Amino acid sequence: MQVFTKILLAVIMFFFISGCGMMETTETDKIVDCKENFNDALDAFEESRSKVNEKITKAFEIQPLLSQENPDVVEISRTWEINWKRIREKFEDMIIDFRNVNKVAETYFTELNRISVGIENTDMRNNDMMKNKQMKEYWMESYESAAKEIEDFNKILTEGDDYSKVFQTASVRSEIE
Numbered sequence: 001m002q003v004f005t006k007i008l009l010a011v012i013m014f015f016f017i018s019g020c021g022m023m024e025t026t027e028t029d030k031i032v033d034c035k036e037n038f039n040d041a042l043d044a045f046e047e048s049r050s051k052v053n054e055k056i057t058k059a060f061e062i063q064p065l066l067s068q069e070n071p072d073v074v075e076i077s078r079t080w081e082i083n084w085k086r087i088r089e090k091f092e093d094m095i096i097d098f099r100n101v102n103k104v105a106e107t108y109f110t111e112l113n114r115i116s117v118g119i120e121n122t123d124m125r126n127n128d129m130m131k132n133k134q135m136k137e138y139w140m141e142s143y144e145s146a147a148k149e150i151e152d153f154n155k156i157l158t159e160g161d162d163y164s165k166v167f168q169t170a171s172v173r174s175e176i177e
Contacts, residue, residue: 027115030111031111031112031115034104034107034108034111035108037104037107037108038101038104038105038107038108041097041100041101041103041104041105042101044097044100044101045094045097045098045100045101045146047097048090048093048094048097048098049094049097049146049149051090051094052087052090052091052094052153053153055083055086055087055090056087056153056156056160058083059080059083059084059087059160062076062079062080062083073167073170073171074171076167076171077164077167077168077170077171080160080163080164080167081164081167081168084160084161084163084164087157087160088157091153091154091157094150094153095150098146098147098150101143101146102143105139105143109132109135109136109139112132112135113129113132116128116129116132117129
């Protein structure tokens with residue numbers, strides 16, 4: 001009987017310590033989850049943005065090869081086309097991450113304001129709402145800056161598409177010469 005009691009006590013302690021998934025979810029937990037989702041979305045976008053920037057920079061390293069005597073234009077064209085296609089795919093991933101950040105940000109700021117509106121004390125509520133407003137204004141500046149960067153990337157991608165066509169026509173001309 002003593003072994004059974006020890007086992008039962010160990011099981012009860014395990015459930016008590018681990019909570020066995022029975023912890024009550026609080027408002028704090030919900031808003032912290034919103035904040036973590038926001039941070040995760042920002043991190044995903046930043047990683048995508050960084051990859052696109054890195055791949056674009058690397059792709060343009062091919063240009064010095066063109067100034068060599070008798071460059072292999074066909075190989076340069078193939079390499080550029082393959083790399084540029086990958087860059088376009090990464091850019092599309094970045095756009096998806098950017099849209100997700102915006103969606104998650106809206107949820108985050110909606111939750112902040114939902115909680116702040118519930119503050120009964122007018123001075124405290126106004127102070128809290130002002131902090132939310134300032135934070136959202138800062139976020140909107142960052143968002144607009146990221147949108148401008150995406151616009152700039154898009155211009156670079158269009159230029160890269162043009163390079164691809166120039167390389168293709170140059171490779172065809174080099175075959176005839």
